[in-house]
Structures are given as C-alpha cells and as structure tokens.
Amino acid sequence: MNEMSVTQEPRLTSLAHGGGCGCKIAPGVLADILRGGSPLPVPPELLVGIETSDDAAVYLINDRQALVATTDFFMPVVDDPGDFGRIAATNAISDVYAMGGTPIFALALVGMPVSRISTATIARILDGGAAVCRAAAIPIAGGHTIDSVEPIYGLVVVGLVDPAHLKRNSDARPG
Template identity: 50%
Template structure:
C-alpha cells in the first residue's frame, strides 16, 4: 500500500499517530484571551459556539458554510492521505447540514527532500475525493516545510433556516453514530508497525468514506443536533452537544461501534497523547460505569480523524432513520439518548 518506497510518511511527523488537533484544554485557554467577535446579525454560527463550521447569511434563502482542516500524515500511502484529508475537511459542512461546493488546498511539503510524486499523489487523492463529493477545487496555497501537512478549506451552502448545530438536542432524543471509533489508536499503531495491510486498508476506508450519504439521508428526518466526531473524540464532541443544548447525555458503551483490535492495541499501549488529553479534559464532565477500565474509557475519548456524524434525532424518527442509513450501507448505530438531568454531563452506562 505504501507507494513512497523506503519513506514512510507517518515517520516524518513529529507528533505522529492521529494528526490530532490542539487539545481542548489548551485551545480553550487560548481562545479565552481573544476579544468577542463583532456583533453581526448575518453571522449565524461563529466563534462563540463549539460547532464544526461557521455559517454566514447572504440572503433570506442562502447562507455559506465555511470550514478549514489540515494535519500531518496518518497513513503512509500518499494517495490515501489525500483522500482522508479531503473527506475530513468536507465533513464539517455535512455536519452542519450544508452542501459543500468549493475547496482550496492547503499544502506544507519538504519539496527538496521528498519525491515530488508524493505530493502529486496526495493532491490526486484529494481531487478524486472532491469529485466524489461534487466539490470544485478552486485553488490553494503551498509552503516549503520540513514536516508534510495537508488539508483543505471548504465552502458550502445552506438555507439559513435549516442549519444543524450541536446545540439543539432535546430530552427524549436518540443518539445515532454513523462510523465506528478507535481510529486514533489504529493510526498510532500504523506508525508503530502494529497493523497488517488488511487492517490498514480497513481503517483507511473508514477515514476516507464521505459523510455525504449519512448527511443527505438525515435531511428527511427530525434531527435536532448534529456534529462530526473528530479530534476531541466521541465523548468530547458529545460533551459539546450536551453543554450547548443544556441537556444530559447517556451513552451505552456496549452499543458504541469500535473497530477491530482497538481494545487489544490500547491494552498494549498504543493510545495517542491526544486521546489521553481528551480524557483528562473531560474528567469532571463524564461519569463512567464502575465496570469500565481505563482502556474502555480512553477508547470513548479516542482522538478521531474523519469520523462519523453524531446526531440527536427525535425518538419518533430514530428507528426509521437508522434503517434507511443501514440500507444505504452507512454503518450507523444507536449509541445513547438525551435526557433531563445533570445538564452538560455525560453518563456512560455499560
């Protein structure tokens, strides 16, 4: 699968593993120092929430959705890395309920040290994924950097009245997740040479799968809140939803889909630093069932790249939506519920 000869792209990252975001605690400390954004009635979603993308109203019928994401290589195959980066960046638009339309490449690459074909393959992978999403590449920017990084800025459109945020969950809602978790532990394991080719292909396929089908299917249902599961992990993003919606969320650990070998690898120490940062950040906000050990808890906090959508759906629509998602080959599962109680808190049941 590695088209880079003797070079492993993941070995060129000083961080390695999941290509994680800055941890939530550090990020919050930085953002708290910034002045509040200017009050603009057309800014429907901005910095004052923990949503996946910004939304700006252009007219009564149209708003634009804007997002940006990039990271260091998490797989060694450059084409696959490009596909994963594109799917990950586009996902924020899907999470908000929007239709992605254009993208800009963001490139950092050691052009004098690595074969230029590697960069060409990264861009080709991203380009093919953009075509699959019906997104038009309109340009980009590149710098010469000793550590490769790649991502995209994506713009989408949405009706101003149909924006999905992570702050609309209601007591009685059912939580649906559309991809399995454990990606951070698996990509850390790739860097350590612990996965075979079949296992690498499996996790690569999960990360490079667009959330397009899941998002478009949800359009016909009563979805009260939505987010995609990425660097802050399943519980990190669920916590943002609970706090933003002023509700309590209950997660059923046995119902959360976890990729194969994740627990075994976690037990053998392949837990990325980003995952542990997420767990530590959430200590005051999550109550775990007494039967869950440390590895079980870390897995629920695992720092994900290009994860699935987490949606709070009206109970009356949940069963039908789940069936339709599965009929369209979306690996969707009911993993929890929204309740009245200790608002902003998460309880994990066995």
C-alpha cells in the same frame, strides 16, 4: 530529492510528530489561548462562530441561503499518499455536510517538506484529495502551498445551507 525513489522516502506517518489528528491543540489550551485575545465584533449574520465548537462557520446571506465555511487539515495518519489525500479531503468536506450544507468548492492547504518527499509523492497526495472532490462534484478552485517541516494537507471547503435546515452541535438531542 524531487526524483528520489519510493524506497528512499520516509513513511509519511514518520514525518508527523503527533500522529496526524493527534496534533490538535487540546480544547482547554485552545480556550486559554482564545481568551487572551481581544474580542472581535460578531455581526448578527454570523449564525455559527467559534463559541459552539461546531464543524464550520455559517454566515447568513439572505432568508434562504447561508454560507458554510470550514478549514480542516492534518498531518499524515496513513503511509499511502493517495489514501492520506482522500482521508484529509473527506474529513474537510464532511464538515459542511455535518452542518446540513452542500459543498460548492474547495481550496487546498498544502505544506510539504519538499527536501524529504518527492514531487511524485506530493502529487499522489493531491490526487487523492482531488478524487474526493470530483466524487463530491466540487472544484478545487485554488489554495496555498508552503515548504514545511512536517507534511500537512487539507481543504478549506465552502458550501451553502438553507438556514431553516442548519444543523448545530447545540441542537443535537439524544436518540
């Protein structure tokens, strides 16, 4: 299947059961799932964790620097492979910016049904994501790949923020 022609390949969106971002677990269901687990220790250096539904976690390194880390991936929301890669990468990188941070590197998260999508199409998805990372001047320093039933692509993005300039959902005000 790796050398199949583009005309034989299915549309990317036909391989995603929930329409890409529509596959998220509903917030109420997620809260129920998380409530059932054992509580984990929360160190004082963890400035932002899961409790506020922010876009990223933030961990204090020192008085002037904190690490911003986010994971974001989804199934195809468009059929063009390059566009899918660009959209997914932009979405992940923007989480660091939303926290007031500056991204410094990314790790790719790739799951593809390799028996249904050609390696050339998968490469176009990754190239789209890489183009966004190049434009943001950050390297893709590694990642993880799996052969999956449905295509998923995204990034782990790590950045830095001055704690004094950290932006949280809880700090948002109307106007």
